Amino acid sequence: MSGNWSILRLSPLAPPTSSVALLPNTSQFPPLSDWEAPSFTRAAQFRVAATLVLFLFAACSNLALLVSVWCGRGRQLASHLRPLMLSLVAADLMMTFVVMPLDAVWNITVQWYGGDVLCRLLCFLKLFAMHASAFILVVISLDRQHAILHPLDALSAHCRNRRMLLVAWSLSLLLASPQLFIFRAVRVEAVDFTQCATHGSFGHRWQETVYNMFHFTTLYIIPLLVMSCCYSRILLHIHQQHLRDKAGESYLRRSGTDIIPKARMKTLKMTVVIVLSFVVCWTPYYLLGIWYWFQPDMVHVTPEYIHHALFVFGNLNTCCDPVIYGFYMPSFRADLAACCHRTTSNASPLSPEQFSGRQGHHSGKLHPATNNQARN
Template sequence: MSGNWSVVQLLSPALPTTLTPSPLLNASGFPPLTDWEAPSFTRAAQFRVGATFVLFMFAACSNLALLASVWWGRGRRLSSHLRPLMLSLASADLIMTFVVMPLDAVWNMTVQWYGGDALCRLLCFLKLFAMHASAFVLVVVSLDRHHAILHPLDALSAHRRNRVMLVLAWSLSLLLASPQLVIFRAIRVEAVDFTQCATHGSFSRRWQETVYNMFHFTTLYVVPLLVMSCCYSRILLHIHLQHMREKAGESYLRRSGTGIIPKARLKTLKMTVVIVLSFVVCWTPYYLLGLWYWFQPAMLRLTPEYVHHGLFVFGNLNTCCDPVIYGFYTPSFRADLAACCRRTRGAPMAVHLRTSPPEPGR
């Protein structure tokens, strides 16, 4: 088992599932602890930590820049119902960046847990909360685009509706992550002088833990994916039907004369579609791997350790994609970044100009 703890600890949305087998769980089908060996900081884990550090730096800078642009910069020009969505998306990504990534990197380096029981419970709660918030905000974004395209004349109520959905998304994230505060604890194995933050002893049977993990797999991935797929499928169907009506010569209401839907709304639609696709592409391999592990734990011995570490790093790449996609579709964000770079480069020159004496004759 040496080196596999860092793999097991993040193969489920519920985070570390067990402290590996122990005599306390023999009744539930776990083998005894006699052959257990403390894990180590392997080369695959070292790769994971290095890659996570790079992603952390990029995600922190880009999402902070996105938040600043939408809050203070040119991004304030966004429509009143779209601006809270972008602020929430950036905030969810920043929680992932400043909670999930550092915790994952440090935990892989130390291998065991040194933070104590209270910090164990809190950080596991924050981690699942961040993952839920990120998924649920994307669901709200998809529902907003669905309503904007299918009901374009109902724009006046969009601001209030989005605020209600965002409050619900963040509240539901808190609620669904709250069991982490109860089931996780710092467990010490005296025989090998090893401490880990785990769910050890919280489930009397393995199937109970599998049900818990499957529930969070459903709320983190399956339900958001179904809702987002339904929203964009209906949008595509609506656009297709409008095309068919146009070809048939039917007259219908157009609000700007730019085609089936206004250019600005179409651009926002494209942006949200790409953001949702990045979520699906980045996280699907990781969740499928977790699904395999829950039903066949022996898969740890069948797949290379680099695969497990690499897929979780690939999932974290999603937090870097959102600001890049937003910047690609939003000139105001690019303009804010350019202005920031100009100020940064021009600061020394500005100081020099202020402190140099006036030229003769002027």
């Protein structure tokens, strides 16, 4: 391929891949000459296989987490924490059922067969899911900051979190809406090739770069700054409390022995790890995107499998959240254990004698207590 290339992906943030159609001079509508249709390369095949594996794991784990928080032992979470976890799971499920299968199918088909309306809608849904995932992590960070710095203000946490979640989802909807207008199904008559692209939506390349940088800022830079500020203030507060403790000053501590109650500290650790997984998984992907926006020729310098691997690594973040939640919250592990036990029992029916014996064995036992959930 030659000429002034622009990557045509689901969102304006994806790095270039040779398995997806590239069109010259995306800023205008010139005749598409000297152009070669892409192919389903081996690197793209690896991307599809890895994406499908992540899809299966993310779908099962996030659906299990949704059931646990919605109607399982996860209902024991504090009332202001449940909406946060449900929103995070909803955003992860959108990433799982919109972004992953669409990316895999599009890499297999190479060109676009969904028509103009589906092109606009799915490009919108992908960016909407990405914004929602980032903004909900911001809401969780703000909630943890308020819980640690103002522990006596717990009564207003429920209403405050609902308002912040409403703002997060509304902003995600608003910021993703331009995708409905800049993406369209573009057909190359000379080679009978159709692609979902931004071809012709920008008058100059710098305009497209500004659009990409704007979404990079709202998707990554601003959330990262807010989350860093929140957890920096939390660490500073904990450090100051330690200094007061050493100086022998008296201050209010709910646990009597700890600076922060154990349940609240467990939730804090969980949210810190969730945020770190977001940063670790998506940072290489966004850095590659920035490199491409300002130096488009890098597509010819870096190996194709790197572009694919970094996108797959970013999708790994969707699988991390339920694993992290399960590590810190025994309610989720208990629900999974109960589900596995029921599945095993149904798969291997017992005889009447065995059934009677098992009933007698368990009749005096209760389910493991799971009341040690984070309440703050």
